[in-house]
Amino acid sequence: ISDSGIYPVTIKFASVEQSKNGAIQVNFNIDYNGNSQTIWGPYITSNDGKPNKIGRTQINNLGIIAGMTADDDIEVVEETFNVGKDNKPTEFNVIEQFTDLPIFIRVQKEYSSYNGKISRKLNPMAFYRASDTASAPEIVNGTEVGKHYETDLAKYLNSAAMKPYAV
Numbered sequence: 001i002s003d004s005g006i007y008p009v010t011i012k013f014a015s016v017e018q019s020k021n022g023a024i025q026v027n028f029n030i031d032y033n034g035n036s037q038t039i040w041g042p043y044i045t046s047n048d049g050k051p052n053k054i055g056r057t058q059i060n061n062l063g064i065i066a067g068m069t070a071d072d073d074i075e076v077v078e079e080t081f082n083v084g085k086d087n088k089p090t091e092f093n094v095i096e097q098f099t100d101l102p103i104f105i106r107v108q109k110e111y112s113s114y115n116g117k118i119s120r121k122l123n124p125m126a127f128y129r130a131s132d133t134a135s136a137p138e139i140v141n142g143t144e145v146g147k148h149y150e151t152d153l154a155k156y157l158n159s160a161a162m163k164p165y166a167v
Helices: 053-065 136-141 147-155
Strands: 005-018 024-032 035-039 043-045 076-083 088-095 101-114 117-129
Touching: 005 076, 005 147, 024 053, 043 053, 053 101, 053 117, 053 136, 117 147, 136 147
Parallel strands: none
Antiparallel strands: 005 024, 005 088, 005 101, 024 035, 024 043, 076 088, 101 117
């Protein structure tokens, strides 16, 4: 995945990582058409440890799509996965409920500049259940399933990657 769009992926595992300044981020190691890739996910806390509302909402929404309820706790366990070009064994703190989870993910390509270097990042913007393209609010509220997906598909259809997929 290299462009903005909505993609059918399987989250192989989601890892919780702390930055050197103390912020906590959830990253997604995904499989898309047989290819492994990491999507750097949202920060759920800032450097000072305060909750990041946007990031927490995204993770809560993914939990709903994964079938979690308000009574469920996220379970984080340490696991080893072979990652990178060298396929090197690396330890991660993994959210068990998101392991091997098929979903649709909407990503947005964004550019930034730091110290004269331009970098590109794919930011996860929304998640949809693979079986019926339901968004988390549609699942919780029992509203028209797949409407948010269809709206996003029409709104962001500027990418070849955003062609409708059979579910």
